[in-house]
Amino acid sequence: MTEVRSAQADSLSAISPVNKGIGFLEREAAAEEIAALGWNLLKEELSLPAAVLYKDRLTHNLNWMQQFIDAYGVRLAPHGKTTMAPKLFQMQLRHGAWGITLATAHQTLVAHRHGVRRVLMANQLVGKENMAIVGRLLEDSDFEYYCLVDSADQVEQLGAFYSQRGLRLQVLLELGVMGGRTGVRDEEQLQSVLAALSRWSHAVILCGVEMYEGVLDDESSIRAFLQRAVEVTRRLAAEKRFQRAPILLSGAGSVWYDVVAEVFSAAGFGDAAEIVLRPGCYLTHDVGAYREAQAKILERNPIARQMRSGLLPALQVWAYVQSVPEAEKAIIGMGKRDAAFDSGLPVPALHYRPGEAEPKPAPAHWSLTKMMDQHAYMKKSEQDNLRVGDMIGFDILHPCLTFDKWRVLPVLNAEYGVVDLVQTFF
Amino acid sequence: MTEVRSAQADSLSAISPVNKGIGFLEREAAAEEIAALGWNLLKEELSLPAAVLYKDRLTHNLNWMQQFIDAYGVRLAPHGKTTMAPKLFQMQLRHGAWGITLATAHQTLVAHRHGVRRVLMANQLVGKENMAIVGRLLEDSDFEYYCLVDSADQVEQLGAFYSQRGLRLQVLLELGVMGGRTGVRDEEQLQSVLAALSRWSHAVILCGVEMYEGVLDDESSIRAFLQRAVEVTRRLAAEKRFQRAPILLSGAGSVWYDVVAEVFSAAGFGDAAEIVLRPGCYLTHDVGAYREAQAKILERNPIARQMRSGLLPALQVWAYVQSVPEAEKAIIGMGKRDAAFDSGLPVPALHYRPGEAEPKPAPAHWSLTKMMDQHAYMKKSEQDNLRVGDMIGFDILHPCLTFDKWRVLPVLNAEYGVVDLVQTFF
Numbered sequence: 001m002t003e004v005r006s007a008q009a010d011s012l013s014a015i016s017p018v019n020k021g022i023g024f025l026e027r028e029a030a031a032e033e034i035a036a037l038g039w040n041l042l043k044e045e046l047s048l049p050a051a052v053l054y055k056d057r058l059t060h061n062l063n064w065m066q067q068f069i070d071a072y073g074v075r076l077a078p079h080g081k082t083t084m085a086p087k088l089f090q091m092q093l094r095h096g097a098w099g100i101t102l103a104t105a106h107q108t109l110v111a112h113r114h115g116v117r118r119v120l121m122a123n124q125l126v127g128k129e130n131m132a133i134v135g136r137l138l139e140d141s142d143f144e145y146y147c148l149v150d151s152a153d154q155v156e157q158l159g160a161f162y163s164q165r166g167l168r169l170q171v172l173l174e175l176g177v178m179g180g181r182t183g184v185r186d187e188e189q190l191q192s193v194l195a196a197l198s199r200w201s202h203a204v205i206l207c208g209v210e211m212y213e214g215v216l217d218d219e220s221s222i223r224a225f226l227q228r229a230v231e232v233t234r235r236l237a238a239e240k241r242f243q244r245a246p247i248l249l250s251g252a253g254s255v256w257y258d259v260v261a262e263v264f265s266a267a268g269f270g271d272a273a274e275i276v277l278r279p280g281c282y283l284t285h286d287v288g289a290y291r292e293a294q295a296k297i298l299e300r301n302p303i304a305r306q307m308r309s310g311l312l313p314a315l316q317v318w319a320y321v322q323s324v325p326e327a328e329k330a331i332i333g334m335g336k337r338d339a340a341f342d343s344g345l346p347v348p349a350l351h352y353r354p355g356e357a358e359p360k361p362a363p364a365h366w367s368l369t370k371m372m373d374q375h376a377y378m379k380k381s382e383q384d385n386l387r388v389g390d391m392i393g394f395d396i397l398h399p400c401l402t403f404d405k406w407r408v409l410p411v412l413n414a415e416y417g418v419v420d421l422v423q424t425f426f
Numbered sequence: 427m428t429e430v431r432s433a434q435a436d437s438l439s440a441i442s443p444v445n446k447g448i449g450f451l452e453r454e455a456a457a458e459e460i461a462a463l464g465w466n467l468l469k470e471e472l473s474l475p476a477a478v479l480y481k482d483r484l485t486h487n488l489n490w491m492q493q494f495i496d497a498y499g500v501r502l503a504p505h506g507k508t509t510m511a512p513k514l515f516q517m518q519l520r521h522g523a524w525g526i527t528l529a530t531a532h533q534t535l536v537a538h539r540h541g542v543r544r545v546l547m548a549n550q551l552v553g554k555e556n557m558a559i560v561g562r563l564l565e566d567s568d569f570e571y572y573c574l575v576d577s578a579d580q581v582e583q584l585g586a587f588y589s590q591r592g593l594r595l596q597v598l599l600e601l602g603v604m605g606g607r608t609g610v611r612d613e614e615q616l617q618s619v620l621a622a623l624s625r626w627s628h629a630v631i632l633c634g635v636e637m638y639e640g641v642l643d644d645e646s647s648i649r650a651f652l653q654r655a656v657e658v659t660r661r662l663a664a665e666k667r668f669q670r671a672p673i674l675l676s677g678a679g680s681v682w683y684d685v686v687a688e689v690f691s692a693a694g695f696g697d698a699a700e701i702v703l704r705p706g707c708y709l710t711h712d713v714g715a716y717r718e719a720q721a722k723i724l725e726r727n728p729i730a731r732q733m734r735s736g737l738l739p740a741l742q743v744w745a746y747v748q749s750v751p752e753a754e755k756a757i758i759g760m761g762k763r764d765a766a767f768d769s770g771l772p773v774p775a776l777h778y779r780p781g782e783a784e785p786k787p788a789p790a791h792w793s794l795t796k797m798m799d800q801h802a803y804m805k806k807s808e809q810d811n812l813r814v815g816d817m818i819g820f821d822i823l824h825p826c827l828t829f830d831k832w833r834v835l836p837v838l839n840a841e842y843g844v845v846d847l848v849q850t851f852f
Contacts (some may be wrong), residue, residue: 127470333552388550
């Protein structure tokens, strides 16, 4: 497990009073100070809309995934781009994660600044200032970093930059598929990358193989892609192309991690390879694509089945009913500025009228029909007891694009009290 | 013109080194200090992706809109939710804006904290902490604030809250249409709101009438809606319902502001009404819905036609080509985390290869076909001279949802040098 250092003592940890979705602050304060104020969602002490995390559900999900990963004897490097919340990274590391996966040099900088010391940047590193950001981080000898290469041009650019500075950059070869995203498609591209790596072997260090199966959507193509990754890894190992032992072999987003775990761990590398999986959305889960994916995993995977529980949605956005202008329509004070809308609109989950003891489940016939920048249209029935000032808690679809709408998310206990605050750094 | 006070001296003006889309900072710094560093986009001194604003184009758009508004003798309260950038608010006020329009209590807090002293919150104010935020701002006697009411329930809640605190809240009656968003639909709703306003007339002060025509999409319905607003205003004025002289009469988003200006200014209120228009997207413009809308305005509006120029797109997102894995496909290091995608994908506008003298126009056949969280797929031809490490400047569609992906946007001069930085507060 990577050591989690305390974050540098600078103003990064101060939460500003001008953030949305929090309660009243006289001045900037640290999360611990704010938690001591005892804000409660049901007492209307947060300005809505607010995105909140449920502490018990986060803990459940953290334990669930780590248990699953451990059962396969592989490593977890959760994708941090989902939340970009260093406090959540630290929770993931404390629960046993091997490192944090990220997508950009900027995200890597954020993680390093907050004490993360092992980053798999599952992306190509391109561009002078991006290479410089990583170069400065590599001066910290405790910092372990990997990024991807998939073209000779890119390797040439990395080689020229890092060799000039006397630095060694660790990389994974990315495999891809026709019609997919990045990654070498065929033997010709592979050989061209390997030739470039040979030219720059003092500065660009090949440590393993990476792929992202999520660009495909049927299990048999994914299994074939995984087998190809295993075979390429085996062949390059036989050719002694890797400068790291064990070799790194990495795959898996949030939808197919079980199949990746199964195929890679069955490949028979033993101690010769360290297998690293990168799901990111398990932490907060959702009620859309990831819930569907998880249901399939619980169906097809024997280890997941044995665990007798699944992942739980741990992120909600709460908002007010601001107008009920038509018998079958309520207007909600939440919009595209507050929640993801690209994989389906948020789903009304809880209904709370200030003053009542606790929220009730929202009727199943309530649903959002449209979102604008700052508003949502909710379909209801004429006879529903719903009025202006009522609060609705929405489950969300696509956590990544919900997190990036918020700079601070209160963490709630079972009584809807704020026990912590999580900052994001997008 | 509202006086623009200097922002409170706190850490809000410090720009953190861990922001995306900027150059290297040793430590937090103010925008002026950073501008003195002389970063240049073409020298790859910014970490890409980066969202940038073009200074000359911003100035052009500011002047264009103010000139248009002045020609009609009406007031401009640009919608600030688009950018949530107080530095841009201040530019708008200095160019003659009457105030800033906003959508939420949080946005109002941000604006007040940065020196804005007149806010039209074109939205219902709902919820205890939201009312409390506004209540605290009202203690500043120099702060002028209006929000909307469209239901008796809401007026009751506002009345109970503010009368208890001895505060007076200024409101506008919102008119709406069946099938639309907020706003009173019919005479029954109108009378019910007026009755509630009468009950709370010491605490909830009716100052005028507001509508948002953008929920409709054909000119004749919009003209009818505008006429209704004029008639209701005239009637309520005759009934002496308004506690402000002049009465406020407000409408207009970024698509129909010319028609609103024309109808409202022709209504013959003279000095009895202050007409306030609220377009927001004119400042950065775009190359999608707002470009189309502006073309129609230049066609149908005589004043716009006389001005002999239109609005210019002033916001771009720059990103690297990170892989060219297939003959007709390049993968770009820019995704849903970096640019709006809900009204159309960003459009390749400029192509720059580091080392060359200046960017060239991107070929017209380049286009994005897909965006993921951190990547875009760009269609190209096999023979295009495009390679890993090339930079592409993208025009964007829907500025609002692009701004909210960025905490800092460099402002560039004609040589792509960074002359200022604009912070956002979403």
